[in-house]
Amino acid sequence: MSRTTFRTPSALPGFGLTFGFTWLWLTLIILLPLGGVILWAGSLGLERLAQIASDPRTLSALRVSFGLSLLAAVLNAVFGLILAWILTRYDFPGRRLVDAAVDLPFALPTAVAGIALAAIYAPNGWIGQWLPFKVAYTPLGIFVALVFIGLPFVVRTLQPVLTDLDRELEEASATLGADRPVTLLRVVLPTLFPALLTGFALAFARAVGEYGSVIFIAGNVPYVSEIAPLIIIMKLEEFDYGAATAVATIMLLISFALLLLINLLEAWTRRRLGHVR
Amino acid sequence: MNRRSASRLFAALALAAPIAFGALPAAAQSTLTNVSYDPTRELYKDFNALFVKHWKAETGEDIKIQVSHGGSGKQARSVIDGLNADVVTLALASDIDAIAKATNKLPADWQKRLPNNSSPYTSTIVFLVRKGNPKGIKDWGDLVKPGVEVITPNPKTSGGARWNYLAAWAYGLKQNGDDPEKAKAFVAELFKHVPVLDSGARGSTTTFAQRGLGDVLLAWENEAYLSFAEFGDDKFEIVFPSVSILAEPPVAIVDANVEKNGTRKAAEAYLNLLYSPEGQSLAAKHFYRPVKPETVSNKADVERFQKLDLVTIDDTFGGWAKAQKEHFGDGGVFDEIFKPK
Numbered sequence: 076m077s078r079t080t081f082r083t084p085s086a087l088p089g090f091g092l093t094f095g096f097t098w099l100w101l102t103l104i105i106l107l108p109l110g111g112v113i114l115w116a117g118s119l120g121l122e123r124l125a126q127i128a129s130d131p132r133t134l135s136a137l138r139v140s141f142g143l144s145l146l147a148a149v150l151n152a153v154f155g156l157i158l159a160w161i162l163t164r165y166d167f168p169g170r171r172l173v174d175a176a177v178d179l180p181f182a183l184p185t186a187v188a189g190i191a192l193a194a195i196y197a198p199n200g201w202i203g204q205w206l207p208f209k210v211a212y213t214p215l216g217i218f219v220a221l222v223f224i225g226l227p228f229v230v231r232t233l234q235p236v237l238t239d240l241d242r243e244l245e246e247a248s249a250t251l252g253a254d255r256p257v258t259l260l261r262v263v264l265p266t267l268f269p270a271l272l273t274g275f276a277l278a279f280a281r282a283v284g285e286y287g288s289v290i291f292i293a294g295n296v297p298y299v300s301e302i303a304p305l306i307i308i309m310k311l312e313e314f315d316y317g318a319a320t321a322v323a324t325i326m327l328l329i330s331f332a333l334l335l336l337i338n339l340l341e342a343w344t345r346r347r348l349g350h351v352r
Numbered sequence: 353m354n355r356r357s358a359s360r361l362f363a364a365l366a367l368a369a370p371i372a373f374g375a376l377p378a379a380a381q382s383t384l385t386n387v388s389y390d391p392t393r394e395l396y397k398d399f400n401a402l403f404v405k406h407w408k409a410e411t412g413e414d415i416k417i418q419v420s421h422g423g424s425g426k427q428a429r430s431v432i433d434g435l436n437a438d439v440v441t442l443a444l445a446s447d448i449d450a451i452a453k454a455t456n457k458l459p460a461d462w463q464k465r466l467p468n469n470s471s472p473y474t475s476t477i478v479f480l481v482r483k484g485n486p487k488g489i490k491d492w493g494d495l496v497k498p499g500v501e502v503i504t505p506n507p508k509t510s511g512g513a514r515w516n517y518l519a520a521w522a523y524g525l526k527q528n529g530d531d532p533e534k535a536k537a538f539v540a541e542l543f544k545h546v547p548v549l550d551s552g553a554r555g556s557t558t559t560f561a562q563r564g565l566g567d568v569l570l571a572w573e574n575e576a577y578l579s580f581a582e583f584g585d586d587k588f589e590i591v592f593p594s595v596s597i598l599a600e601p602p603v604a605i606v607d608a609n610v611e612k613n614g615t616r617k618a619a620e621a622y623l624n625l626l627y628s629p630e631g632q633s634l635a636a637k638h639f640y641r642p643v644k645p646e647t648v649s650n651k652a653d654v655e656r657f658q659k660l661d662l663v664t665i666d667d668t669f670g671g672w673a674k675a676q677k678e679h680f681g682d683g684g685v686f687d688e689i690f691k692p693k
Contacts, residue, residue, distance in 0.1 A: 197564065
């Protein structure tokens, strides 16, 4: 990060304009709506907020949402890395097709994804009928949906980094006597790690807020497969806007804390692994 | 981007903004907006065509009807949040109550303005079972037998599901000499047999009919008949329980909106046409029970409705306002029965 302050502006012109524009845009698009949510929740009073936050059903839904989102993001980080590696390092027939297919979870309306997944994994579905355990309408179903929607985030953040990765580094490593696993573990992976973390964070953040695709495959049984966004919808359905914004605020705070943690971790690895900042 | 192209971009944005935000000139042709719920799609498609013809004959004017469908509660929220509905035709009175309470756009006693609690058609809750009724389901009591799985949407998110829940409660009361504790125990037991709580009625129908989950679907009578048309009548059967609930989906004019839009006359004619012989015939054709069955032109449409012992929300539950708060509100009975013991 450059040390630009108001007193010693960058050599580039237009700092004032871009700075003002950044804040205006950020305020209009992100801060205002979020501020509205928090304000509305704040108007409930601490006692009611504490009551909503400690409701066992809400807590259980938060556990389901955040727990499964983390697990799904971990799985996506692993397989997304492999997929990105294959797509950038190898050329094979149909590579472009696979590459394009990775974006489908982005483009597909989430409800369509949810219905398709439910149809496939239902007890009478293509895959579901061969499995000895139930996938659709259990927490496992939620997990499947979250993996589906999170995959492109990891692949698409890793791809450019992998393409830019200097092959000479690997060659140098080999020349200096490192075998393949060592090169992979000590040269390639550390370079990729910050990008991997970013992809992980994006996949996680997307999964936490996901409603459309999950709702069709979740089963939505209280205390078992009920996700936090569904609790918000329920509160809205009772015309209880206050309670809905309160749950939203809780989710917002947890997400913010987790994303901050991931960002700090990323900054730390960047520093530690000697990236130029 | 240089300064000139930037200023051109801003000019373009400034021109585009009012269009994007809906400041379009009012259409010359008058439009009536009906905000309805999910399973009325087919009914209002036919009924709107009828009304357009009727209005043209009556006044010589062309009118366009816009209908929006969705979960009843969600639709009510859209109206509260400013959707310019001339009339609302929703699944339960408490949703229209909520509009009245939140916006004052219609009076609190709106339900007294039209005959029959403002419900031109009614329905009830029946069981849809798989062909041949393999689990031998005859009545509510059979739903809590071991191994029986019941599909119903979530009463917290679906207006239709609240009728399901209340119908089960009515059976619980009847079976146990009106003891509410025992009725609650029955309903709690029933929901233990529910593997999936979809967020809406159509979702539950899909889960039951297409995903093959569950032995019985609690459904509105009209939805049950519609599923025959949709999936073929060789797959399912309808079972009529010994007791059910009279579901009254009400209709109302949103006064403040029709005043603003100048559509009061059309809105009134629209709702009144629902009570006319033509409107009643269409309701019956689409499997809703007409409130004036004697006026229906095709008698066969009426005869297919079985006579059932139906309780009403007012007599058994003291009206929607009370039932809503007691059973489905935050911390209400429905929340309680899911609390881990």
